[in-house]
Amino acid sequence: MSSLEILRFAVRALLANRLRSLLTMLGIIIGITAVIILTALGNGASQYISNQITGLGASSVTVAARAPSGTAGAAAGASSRPLTSADATALADPQGAPDVAYVAPVVQSSATVTSGANSETDTVIGSTPEYFPSSNSTVASGRAYTQAEVDDGRPVAVLGSTVASDVFGAGVDPVGRTVLINDSPFQVVGVLQSKGQGGGFSNADSNVLAPISTVQSTLTGYGNLNQIDVGARSSAVQTAAESEIYSILDRRHNITDPNDRDYQLISSAQIAQVLNSTLSTLSLLLAGIAGISLLVGGIGITNIMLVSVTERTREIGIRKALGAPPSAILAQFLIESVILSALAGLIGVGIGIALTWIPLPGGFRAIIVPTAVVIAVVVSIGIGVFFGGYPARRASRLRPIEALRRE
Amino acid sequence: MVPAAVLPAAAVVPAAAPGDDEHPAMTRTIPRRPDEADVPVLDVRAMSKVYGEGDTAVHALREVNLVVRRGEYVAVVGQSGSGKSTLLNILGCLDAPTSGRYLLDGLDVADLDEQQQSVLRNRQIGFIFQSFNLIPRTTAFANVELPMVYAGVSRRDRRQRTEAALDLVGLAGRSDHRPNQLSGGQQQRVAVARALVTSPALLLADEPTGNLDTESTADVLNLFDGLHSTGRTIVLITHDDEVAERADRVVVVSDGRLSERNGVRS
Structure with a gap:
């Protein structure tokens, strides 16, 4: 008999038992869909967060004030000191900190930015030119402000891309024009490249960058610094630079207990490390859940295939009594398994891919992992074919009378 | 190996089938070996069948001998459990x-592997069961057609021969019915059509009328009489003396x- 006839038998048998066929397929569909979606979610989250980290800036260290922790710190709360310009100057001393390349003191304030009738509230960040590389900010048009402008306290500003388009209107180049920041006129010398959603935890596109001296004179006053960005000479000496910062600031802040500092160092490498370890835990968790879904799906397929073949042992007996060779019986059941598994695999992949198009809250997307799709499909179909084929093979080798006696 | 000469591929429908003269299948003749008449269809020599082992062994058959010649109609009777x-x-x-030993048409069945035995079952034997054993959820037509599919008969020939066989058993109008839409007698007639559609040398029937009412029993037995009169070899099991009376020979x-x-x- 031809393979076409066997194919016809297989299709006829599948159609004759629609419910059973559907149930078998359901196991495969759920398994494959779950694996695709869960791995895509893990992958999407991972890419989203690593984008965020790249937006933080390269090998710089941020020094920020914090309340001392622990009982000693709580008791000595009054002795906690904010960061000052004098701290920044001390860190820039090449004797005490030979591995520090630059120091960028940072002050920031919320201010109203106005041009003509347009006005909005943005964060104004005052610093030195080193702040640009340190914060991973790139100038898209115009230029950054210079050290000379910082020294002279010139009223110049570099606008974030959102600020530029909101205040001056989209498509207008604001370079050379004047904005009012809390009623003080600033000349716009540049516009920053957009960092988009991945550009940091606060939206860097709605910041205005200006020389620290100007911001202090017009907005914040000459008080404390919000943070100090410190750049190491190279990433190789980053650790050395960090310990120099600790020793200088510990001395200046009278810190005796390293666990009780009134400031902290945050490096992007540190953040990346923490986030990466969190991410790999998350990915592992999702992969685990996906694996379990595949396992459960596989057990479902196994069950229904075993039941389906066992239930049809009598039919196999009849076919054998009518002269079906063992190979034809085996081929029919194998083809049934392959059709079911492949069809269900296709549907599962389709549903899985369709579901990853659903937009998710928080601005990240599920990104399909092709390897996971292939593994899921291969495993599910493999299970379907093996557990459909194995009992069929056993049944095809029974003596017809033994197969016929099964009820 | 089954010699091609003992596997008649045509002549499904017996010549004496009423109202069937126009079927092309009937006009063919069964090719026969010259010495075929001398070879018994069935030749059983000192055959035993034991189930189980040791003390619990059950001897279902003890060294039985049986020879059935071509064209014979043999009824096998006996109490249940007699073997x-x-x-x-x-x-x-x-x-x-x-x-x-068991020789079927001169061939020792024990010499055949499973593949060859399936060919033998397909071409030489038509088996009719007490419980019909139609494939569920499958039409009468597909059930009758099934052995010819395994025999590799072309689709057009299958259609002709299936229709002829269903016509012979009086179910021409029911070819689209599934087993659960047919009465017991009709199901058994489908089974008979399926058993003879490959024109086997031997028809075996295990209590074919055991599950049937009187009227259906008469239908099926009349079919057997017709097949017998066209020279078909039939071995039938029954516990009913009226059924056994129709046979040439009772064992x-x-x-x-x-x-x-x-x-x-x-």
Whole structure:
């Protein structure tokens, strides 16, 4: 008999038992869909967060004030000191900190930015030119402000891309024009490249960058610094630079207990490390859940295939009594398994891919992992074919009378 | 290996089938070997069948001998448990004997591998069961067609021969019905059509009328009479004397041994 006839038998048998066929397929569909979606979610989250980290800036260290922790710190709360310009100057001393390349003191304030009738509230960040590389900010048009402008306290500003388009209107180049920041006129010398959603935890596109001296004179006053960005000479000496910062600031802040500092160092490498370890835990968790879904799906397929073949042992007996060779019986059941598994695999992949198009809250997307799709499909179909084929093979080798006696 | 000459591919429908003269299948003749008449269809020599081992062993058949010649109509009778079903299952190559020889059309079945046995079952034997054994959820047409599919008969020939066989058993109008839409008698007639559609040398029937009412029993037995009159070899199990009376020859199975009952048709 031809393979076409066997194919016809297989299709006829599948159609004759629609419910059973559907149930078998359901196991495969759920398994494959779950694996695709869960791995895509893990992958999407991972890419989203690593984008965020790249937006933080390269090998710089941020020094920020914090309340001392622990009982000693709580008791000595009054002795906690904010960061000052004098701290920044001390860190820039090449004797005490030979591995520090630059120091960028940072002050920031919320201010109203106005041009003509347009006005909005943005964060104004005052610093030195080193702040640009340190914060991973790139100038898209115009230029950054210079050290000379910082020294002279010139009223110049570099606008974030959102600020530029909101205040001056989209498509207008604001370079050379004047904005009012809390009623003080600033000349716009540049516009920053957009960092988009991945550009940091606060939206860097709605910041205005200006020389620290100007911001202090017009907005914040000459008080404390919000943070100090410190750049190491190279990433190789980053650790050395960090310990120099600790020793200088510990001395200046009278810190005796390293666990009780009134400031902290945050490096992007540190953040990346923490986030990466969190991410790999998350990915592992999702992969685990996906694996379990595949396992459960596989057990479902196994069950229904075993039941389906066992239930049809009598039919196999009849076919054998009518002269079906063992190979034809085996081929029919194998083809049934392959059709079911492949069809269900296709549907599962389709549903899985369709579901990853659903937009998710928080601005990240599920990104399909092709390897996971292939593994899921291969495993599910493999299970379907093996557990459909194995009992069929056993049944095809029974003596017809033994197969016929099964009820 | 089954020689091609003993596998008649045509002549599904017996020539005496009423109202069937126009079917093309009938105009063909069964090719025969010159010496074929001398070879018994069934030749069973000192055949035993034992189930189980040791103390719990059950001797279903004890060294039985049986020769059935071409064209004979043999009824096998005996009480339940006497071993008559075991005998028929072995004759139909559905089961294997524990010892002894079984020649089907001159071929020793024990020499054949499983593939060859399936060919033998397909071409040489038509088996009719007490419980019909139609494939569920499958139309009468597909059920009758099935053995020819395994035999590799072309689709057009299958259609012709299936229709002819269903016509012969009086179910031409029911070819689209599924087994659960047919009465017991109709299901058994579908089974008979399926058994004879490959024009096998031998028809084996295990209590074919056991599950049927009187009217259906008469239908099925009349079919057998018709087949017999066209020269078909039939071996049938029954516990019903009226059924046995229609046969040429009655073999009694008792306690795993065979004996002839003479003078049934004197």
